[in-house]
Amino acid sequence: MRLRNKPWAKEKIAAYPQYVIPNPEEYKGRWNELFGNDHPIHIEIGTGKGKFITEIAKANPNINYIGIELYPSVLVSALDKLIANELPNLRLLNVNAKDLTNFFAEGEIERIYLNFSDPWPKKRHEKRRLTYRSFLELYEKVLVDEGEIHFKTDNQGFFEYSLVSFSQYGLVLTYVSLDLHNSDFEGNIMTEYEEKFSAKGNRIYRCEVKYPPKQRHL
Numbered sequence: 567m568r569l570r571n572k573p574w575a576k577e578k579i580a581a582y583p584q585y586v587i588p589n590p591e592e593y594k595g596r597w598n599e600l601f602g603n604d605h606p607i608h609i610e611i612g613t614g615k616g617k618f619i620t621e622i623a624k625a626n627p628n629i630n631y632i633g634i635e636l637y638p639s640v641l642v643s644a645l646d647k648l649i650a651n652e653l654p655n656l657r658l659l660n661v662n663a664k665d666l667t668n669f670f671a672e673g674e675i676e677r678i679y680l681n682f683s684d685p686w687p688k689k690r691h692e693k694r695r696l697t698y699r700s701f702l703e704l705y706e707k708v709l710v711d712e713g714e715i716h717f718k719t720d721n722q723g724f725f726e727y728s729l730v731s732f733s734q735y736g737l738v739l740t741y742v743s744l745d746l747h748n749s750d751f752e753g754n755i756m757t758e759y760e761e762k763f764s765a766k767g768n769r770i771y772r773c774e775v776k777y778p779p780k781q782r783h784l
């Protein structure tokens with residue numbers, strides 16, 4: 567296994583606390599104070615080297631973005647892009663998505679992007695898939711009412727698994743493409759993995775789902 571927790575990466579991240587927030591627990595329920603506005607917040611889980619999140623943040627200055635990535639050695643590339651672009655509506659977190667509710671209050675996030683998440687093809691690793699039921703429960707806790715997940719991958723098996731997982735959880739499918747790059751979908755922003763896999767000729771699958779309205783206790 568690759569050694570991904572390289573000390574130099576952690577040091578670089580620590581040198582930019584204005585971009586990679588070192589204490590995200592402190593902003594739970596207060597992210598809009600940090601951004602200095604009340605714009606909606608969209609997050610990407612598994613942001614990798616940050617191409618998608620920096621480009622989408624640049625294109626949408628009235629939305630706040632947070633990119634979440636587990637590995638410092640990967641996140642430094644996203645940090646480099648943020649340093650180069652100085653985007654006031656983008657922050658990064660070097661955390662594990664399984665701890666999401668430590669960092670975000672109920673209803674604080676409007677949309678979650680899952681781009682080319684690790685498919686974990688072995689059945690015994692199912693619980694690690696970011697579209698597994700326990701993650702869908704976590705996402706529901708931090709999302710607004712009828713919050714959205716936008717998901718894309720080149721892995722057909724993982725895509726089909728995720729559609730079933732979404733449906734079993736009661737999520738509503740609002741968009742699906744079985745061949746994104748040959749569809750009429752406009753404004754697609756390519757991720758690093760998307761560039762790599764589509765260059766090999768792989769088909770890209772994409773869907774959007776939203777949570778049903780939360781139960782109202784009158």
Ligand SMILES: C[S@@+](CC[C@H](N)C(=O)[O-])C[C@H]1O[C@@H](n2cnc3c(N)ncnc32)[C@H](O)[C@@H]1O
Nearest residue numbers: 612613614635636662663681682684757758759
């Ligand atoms: C296959 S890569 C895709 C990267 C990027 N989204 C892209 O499309 O180019 C998946 C990324 O998700 C990150 N990741 C996986 N599980 C995670 C978790 N539980 N919390 C945060 N990041 C995670 C991995 O470290 C990896 O960088």
